[in-house]
Amino acid sequence: MKEVIKLEEETKTIEVGEDIFKLNEKMAEENKKIFEKYGIKAFDVMGSVGAGKTSLIEKLVEKLKEKYSIAVINGDLATTVDADTIGKHGIRVVQINTGKECHLEAYMIKKALEKINLEKINLLFIENVGNLICPSDFKLGTEKRIVVISVTEGQHVVVKHPLTFLSADIVVINKIDLAEVMGVNLDKLENEIKNINPNIKTVRTSCKNGFGIENLIRLLNL
Amino acid sequence: MHEYLTTKQIVESVLSEAEKHGAKKVLEVHLTIGKLTVLGIEQVKFYYELLTKETIMENSRLIIEEEEPLVECENCGYKGNIHFEMEDVYHFLIPTLTCPKCGKTVKIVKGKEVLVKSVKVVVEEKNV
Numbered sequence: 001m002k003e004v005i006k007l008e009e010e011t012k013t014i015e016v017g018e019d020i021f022k023l024n025e026k027m028a029e030e031n032k033k034i035f036e037k038y039g040i041k042a043f044d045v046m047g048s049v050g051a052g053k054t055s056l057i058e059k060l061v062e063k064l065k066e067k068y069s070i071a072v073i074n075g076d077l078a079t080t081v082d083a084d085t086i087g088k089h090g091i092r093v094v095q096i097n098t099g100k101e102c103h104l105e106a107y108m109i110k111k112a113l114e115k116i117n118l119e120k121i122n123l124l125f126i127e128n129v130g131n132l133i134c135p136s137d138f139k140l141g142t143e144k145r146i147v148v149i150s151v152t153e154g155q156h157v158v159v160k161h162p163l164t165f166l167s168a169d170i171v172v173i174n175k176i177d178l179a180e181v182m183g184v185n186l187d188k189l190e191n192e193i194k195n196i197n198p199n200i201k202t203v204r205t206s207c208k209n210g211f212g213i214e215n216l217i218r219l220l221n222l
Numbered sequence: 223m224h225e226y227l228t229t230k231q232i233v234e235s236v237l238s239e240a241e242k243h244g245a246k247k248v249l250e251v252h253l254t255i256g257k258l259t260v261l262g263i264e265q266v267k268f269y270y271e272l273l274t275k276e277t278i279m280e281n282s283r284l285i286i287e288e289e290e291p292l293v294e295c296e297n298c299g300y301k302g303n304i305h306f307e308m309e310d311v312y313h314f315l316i317p318t319l320t321c322p323k324c325g326k327t328v329k330i331v332k333g334k335e336v337l338v339k340s341v342k343v344v345v346e347e348k349n350v
Contacts (some may be wrong), residue, residue, distance in 0.1 A: 012344075012345045013342045013343075014342075021259070133260050192316075198318075
């Protein structure tokens with residue numbers, strides 16, 4: 001025979017109020033304090049796979065390595081390809097392999113900073129994981145957030161990813177030497193960015209021939 | 223895309239709260255997700271079911287409230303929902319930080335949270 005015991009449950013509602021994303025924000029604030037303490041200008045470079053983040057950082061490093069002591073943190077799911085490329089310029093590079101994670105988080109940066117002699121640098125570029133969506137949810141504590149898009153991503157890249165542009169400071173439109181072949185209207189792209197976020201500064205570049213890099217350096221106040 | 227990790231953090235947070243209160247079982251979890259995050263609600267629900275298996279959260283109800291974004295304009299004092307513009311070409315609503323009242327730029331106050339608001343738990347089971 002089956003016996004059923006009926007239970008009367010005493011329940012309770014616990015008010016929690018914990019913001020899961022706040023944990024990252026707190027860590028980002030700590031990173032920010034570290035940057036301030038050591039007088040380091042730090043920039044988060046975000047964008048799709050193949051937008052030209054590594055090439056852009058390479059160009060910036062080439063132009064700025066006499067004036068600044070630079071370090072670069074590279075984020076990728078796997079490989080050290082980017083770190084090897086940037087490392088050829090004789091600066092300190094730390095590669096973060098996230099495994100399966102689609103973005104960098106503030107705690108990863110804090111760990112990477114332990115591998116850098118912070119007293120010896122005053123400029124840091126953080127190359128986020130190639131992804132135009134997820135990194136926007138996770139601030140890293142940098143002074144500015146740069147989004148790199150390229151004309152090979154098509155005319156609709158901005159309107160398809162509006163949330164990314166709400167939290168960016170600077171948008172680099174790269175590969176403009178290919179705009180004509182790709183049939184991409186650069187003015188329209190720029191207008192779409194400004195419509196979403198009027199505070200964003202845009203700059204057109206071609207990392208292949210170096211066009212626009214000086215303009216970007218001015219925008220970054222470097 | 224980062225729903226798995228975020229949901230894992232949600233589950234860990236709930237489990238630790240439940241443990242603090244000596245809960246035997248979790249019945250309901252009330253969650254607020256801001257509309258300006260890039261989290262997919264359906265994916266969060268999927269991972270929630272998966273990640274709560276064989277814990278005291280198994281079979282609990284996950285109630286997600288999507289939070290409307292709140293923006294504030296320092297120039298004219300506008301406080302309200304973020305403005306959406308209809309894109310003529312794409313026929314799609316695109317969010318904009320342009321103030322709907324004065325045209326200057328607004329600041330995001332709310333809409334990027336993943337908040338574990340409250341948890342309903344069983345503290346004791348009594349025989350009747």
